[in-house]
Amino acid sequence: MxxxxxxxxxxxxxxxxxxxxxxxxxxxxxxxxxxxxxxxxxxxxxxxxxxxxxxxxxxxxxxxxxxxxxxxxxxxxxxxxxxxxxxxxxxxxxxxxxxxxxxxxxxxxxxxxxxxxxxxxxxxxxxxxxxxxxxxxxxxxxxxxxxxxxxxxxxxxxxxxxxxxxxxxxxxxxxxxxxxxxxxxxxxxxxxxxxxxxxxxxxxSRTLATGMSNGGYLVRWQLENHPELYDGGVDWEGTLWREEGPNLLTFLPPALRAYPAYAAGGDGADRAHQEMTAAGFPAGSEFLWPFHHQYYWDVTQRIYREELDPDYDGAQEAGTPFCAPATPACDADYDYGSRPQSVRNAVSKIALTGKIGKPLITLHGTLDVLLPIGQDSDVYARMVSDAGRGHLFRYYRVEAGTHVDSLYDAFPDKLRPLTPCHRSAFTALESWLGRGQQPPPSRTLPRPVSATPESLLTACRLDS
Structure with missing residues (x-):
């Protein structure tokens, strides 16, 4: 830990x-x-x-x-x-x-x-x-x-x-x-x-884009906007930015509001848990919530909100760390939907469309609680399909994967590292581009029941 x-x-x-x-x-x-x-x-x-x-x-x-x-x-x-x-x-x-x-x-x-x-x-x-x-x-x-x-x-x-x-x-x-x-x-x-x-x-002979988190977002954006520069890409849990949402500013504030009540227990804990799962944080990921609350959710919300909506807290810069709801200009109370059009205009500068122009493979862990999969890559996959680019896309949902692989060392019995899955996706892209070999269909990759910690570090099959 x-x-x-x-x-x-x-x-x-x-x-x-x-x-x-x-x-x-x-x-x-x-x-x-x-x-x-x-x-x-x-x-x-x-x-x-x-x-x-x-x-x-x-x-x-x-x-x-x-x-x-x-x-x-x-x-x-x-x-x-x-x-x-x-x-x-x-x-x-x-x-x-x-x-x-x-x-x-x-x-x-x-x-x-x-x-x-x-x-x-x-x-x-x-x-x-x-x-x-x-x-x-x-x-x-x-x-x-x-x-x-x-x-x-x-x-x-x-x-x-x-x-x-x-x-x-x-x-x-x-x-x-x-x-x-x-x-x-x-x-x-x-x-x-x-x-x-x-x-x-x-x-x-081949130029490939790849990256994780914000780096994965960059892969998506490049293949949407500059496909002439690349032959394909692998997006590892890329950040989703959409003017209408979901985005970081729609699902992090509910977590900042609800998690303290959930962690405190008592009469409000069940309701707070429901609010967490409704915001996209999946049941079964609760063991990851304390760490993310302390180290990720608060600072991520504040610095990205400051970048896209600096007027929310006036002259103050990037809010108040771990402020309680109802505190003036508290990021736990931030409501993206009620903010001025200028905020959505700022998001539109970085928004994704799903209109990829070259082959893209996306992978994302089902226990990601910084960028919850249901609020991110599940949505992006639908965007690609709606844009008519599904033939250029494969999407692998990795059961028990989370946002950073270092957490696998703390919870080897509950998590699965994504690094080997990224490598499998990369080699699948190579075969797709080089030999015309279609990758396995988009699917959820189950965590192998009999897997050892050593095998999870070295293998991740996309076809079973």
């Missing part, structure tokens, strides 16, 4: 990456053949870039060399997840022009930071990822980057242009800080495709 608590803190906080360790010089790289094109590489549009020739691009080496930020990805994967290794190549760290300064990595005090990794042994593909939560560009290193690099993909990730719990200070108007996330992923995709062509003397 201590590790799970650290995961919650890491999702919302930032930390500076260690100073870069010694690595091969450009002359040594060029003379040896390893990283031989390092001096040629230029990231289009970058204001700064630092090219490094590394003997190991995965976290098996980048933790020691200072080319990742361990705090950024802490807690997003189970502790027992294997770490691949044996991936030498080039890493490019840098940033695009930006005016905000929340990202302190490398001591740059500059947002719009990115990382691009180019393995020596390349399979022809490129994977693009945006960070989950309000984390930085290294947040996907363990959950996604290590694995795709070991499979031979080039990998690029962005901090989305603003980070941390005060991300809402960026942008000139409500909704613009989140809208920047989308433009930064588009920017990185175009730049990374060009860098790949410089490094390997041909463009990528």
């Amino acid at each position: 201590r590790q799970a608590i650290a995961a919650a803190a890491a999702l919302l906080t930032i930390a500076a990456v260690p100073a870069a360790a010694q690595h091969r010089s450009e002359a040594e790289a060029n003379s040896s053949g390893h990283c031989a094109t390092i001096s040629w590489l230029r990231v289009p549009g970058a204001e700064r870039q630092d090219n490094s020739c590394l003997d190991e691009l995965t976290t098996a080496g980048t933790v020691a060399s200072g080319h990742t930020d361990k705090a950024d990805w802490a807690g997003l994967t189970p502790a027992g997840l294997a770490v691949p290794s044996g991936v030498p190549g080039i890493q490019i760290d840098g940033y695009f022009p930006d005016t905000s300064t929340t990202n302190t990595n490398h001591g740059w005090q500059h947002d719009a930071q990115f990382v691009i990794r180019l393995p020596d042994r390349w399979n022809g593909g490129l994977v693009i990822a945006g960070s989950p939560g309000v984390r930085e560009q290294y947040a996907n290193d363990r959950a996604i980057g290590d694995w795709v690099l070991a499979r031979g993909y080039a990998f690029a990730a962005t901090d989305k242009g603003n980070t941390g719990v005060a991300f809402h200070r960026d942008g000139a108007a409500p909704g613009e800080a989140i809208a920047e996330w989308n433009s930064r992923v588009t920017e990185l995709t175009r730049a990374a495709r060009a860098v790949v062509a410089q490094r390997y003397f041909r463009p990528p």
Whole structure:
């Protein structure tokens, strides 16, 4: 549980990456053949870039060399997840022009930071990822980057242009800080495709988008708005934004109102439980509610409400933590439906439509109590179908999966890690695009009755 608590803190906080360790010089790289094109590489549009020739691009080496930020990805994967290794190549760290300064990595005090990794042994593909939560560009290193690099993909990730719990200070108007996330992923995709062509003397044969939580939202948005840049994507529990709802601002306030009464017990507990389940938090997930109430629901509601509806609490910034209902401007009393049209206009800047233009696989845990599945991916699946894009879509509801896999370590008898399911979805997408092999139909994936903790860490079948 201590590790799970650290995961919650890491999702919302930032930390500076260690100073870069010694690595091969450009002359040594060029003379040896390893990283031989390092001096040629230029990231289009970058204001700064630092090219490094590394003997190991995965976290098996980048933790020691200072080319990742361990705090950024802490807690997003189970502790027992294997770490691949044996991936030498080039890493490019840098940033695009930006005016905000929340990202302190490398001591740059500059947002719009990115990382691009180019393995020596390349399979022809490129994977693009945006960070989950309000984390930085290294947040996907363990959950996604290590694995795709070991499979031979080039990998690029962005901090989305603003980070941390005060991300809402960026942008000139409500909704613009989140809208920047989308433009930064588009920017990185175009730049990374060009860098790949410089490094390997041909463009990528396949460009895939993937990410979890806010990163999954970015996959959805990119395939809706820029399908020309991608061949497909895997959305891991993406955040749903819709002008009419549901969205974070419709289901988090009921949880903040009802949970304290439920936790207190007594005469009001049953009614409070009914209010929780009516808001989308499924029966059977109660063991996860105390942790999410303490570490996720309150701060998430306040900072995203501040981004989209700053006038709710006047001059105060991001409300009052854990305020009691009936307290003036308390986020527990927030009612999205009664707010001015200007709030829905802000949400419309980041809203999804379901009109994907390339193949997309979505997976979501049934015990997700930060983004409840019935208020999120179930709805998005209907949106895709209603938009007439069902032939491009597969949706796997993962029984007993929750929002962050670190909680599996605390509740191995009740939960199932989603990381192996993401990998199964990714390989299914590869077969779909490469061989025309249709993935299994959309379905709920039951938690195997006879599964061991070890098997749940390594396998997740989509067809049974």
